[in-house]
Amino acid sequence: MVRKRKTIILNNIEVLRAGAKGISIGKTDEGKTVLIKGAIPGDVVDVQVSKKKSNYLEGQAIALHHASPYRVEPVCSHFGVCGGCKWQDMRYDAQLKFKHDEVINNLVRIGGFKDLDAEIVPILGSEEQYFYRNKLEFTFSNARWLTLEEIQSGKEFNDRDAVGFHIPGAWSKVLDIETCYLQRDPSNAIRQEVKRYAIEHQLDFFDLQEQEGLLRTLMIRTSQNGELMVLVQFYREEKEKREAFLENLKNKFPEITSLLYAINPKQNDSVYDLAIQVYSGKEYITEQMEDLHFKIGPKSFYQTNPKQAYELYKLTREFAGLTGEELVYDLYTGTGTIAQFVAKKARKVIGVESVAEAIEAAKAAAKQNKIDNCEFYCGDMKEVLNQEFIEQHGIPDVVITDPPRDGMHKKVVENILFMNPKRVVYVSCNSATQARDLEMMKEQYNIVKVQPVDMFPQTHHVENIVLLERKEA
DSSP states (O other), X not given: OOXXXXXXXXXXXXXXXXXXXXXXXXXXXXXXXXXXESOOXXXXXXXXXXXXXXXXXXEEEEEEEEOOTTBOOOSOTTTTTSOSOTTTTBOHHHHHXXXXXXXXXXXXHTTOOTTOOSEEOOOBOOSOSSSOOSEEEXXXXXXXXXXXXXXXXXXXXXXOOEEEEEETTEEEEEEEOSOOSSSOTTHHHHHHHHHXXXXXXXXXXXXXXXXXXXXXXXXXXXXXXXXXXXXXXESSOOHHHHHHHHHHHHHHOTTOSEEEEEEOOSSSOOOTTSOOEEEEEOSOEEEEETTEEEEEOTTOOOOSSHHHHHHHHHHHHHHHTOOSOOEEEEETOTTTHHHHHXXXXXXXXXXXXXXXXXXXXXXXXXXXXXXXXXXXXXXXHHHHSSHHHHHHHOOOSEEEEOOOTTOOOHHHHHHHHHHOOSEEEEEESOHHHHHHHHHTTTTTEEEEEEEEEOSSTTSSOOEEEEEEEEOOO
């Protein structure tokens, strides 16, 4: 006999603050912490508990008794199901406040900087709060996600073809998207036309469970100078259908400057090991930042909010305090964008990155931009950045580090401390791991300046730049 778990409802929980990953935080009358999905600070809600631990509860808001003054009406019809813009129901000034608070709370709580004697600059908001992304990827599915309202209607739905986003936590489920507010036109029009044509011509959409179906994914990339890339992944080669499909796109959207395709029979959608074919136009689009030009291919990494990335890079360069005499190490350099951006103000820049393709792209971009004081090296950061490497290239005056969300390996932190540069500029997309790393550096360095930057409006994500200066004996 299986005993049915009792449903626990917490009534009239006041949401006190925003927590990590877009989840809000409240307290029970007994003082136990409640992690709440679907609510924002200032709300008073009923919560259905989904997880019960000794020191906290997790749950979903199921009824709103008092609306927060921060609440606004979401612009997107898919809000709450898509999962991509979890803070779209919150005023933008409030989003900035809670992101700023998260950065400082992490420095205090995780980093242990309780008496932070530093200049804390207010978070830099994004000029564009919608339509700021330059890249979106959509998935074709023959079994679109049905909303709760559709399921409860009792109707049968035969129109199950979808071109949209994966449901969070359910990779095989795809939500059909009508209008997305993340990428400027003609992104929505292209996706809608692709779906219309495919249904009209009876092209089969991908079955994610059975791993079968002609149409697999659609990627759209834009650049600030108006160039447009579209990449379609087909599961198998059907030349006549493929060419007709792509020709329709080419004719309907003459503004596409790079129309690409790939045949992908693999178990995953990753493009990095696929042969990309050019159907029409160029194999890349171009992006410009000051006097630097970057070729963006279908496999290239480039900041997805380019306008705000420019502001981030300007602040990074400013924090570095370069005079033209410094040797700079740019750790986790990626495609070398920051390295090249600071190169004209430095004597020399050494970029290190673990992804070989990114290093090749960095070298090619530096050559194209006629930058001759940048060198790039590939390898695992904790292995490359050793004493031999430092002896060969010199002890840096400034280290810029921009690691992935997991932060820096402990060995990398130790190597920075060994090098003991005058300044360290730490750029992070995860202020929690950043605070953890900074805690290991506090005996040798002072935090001088903290600058949060909002790269992703309508989401809980926040970038942060910290300037460290070496303590003098």
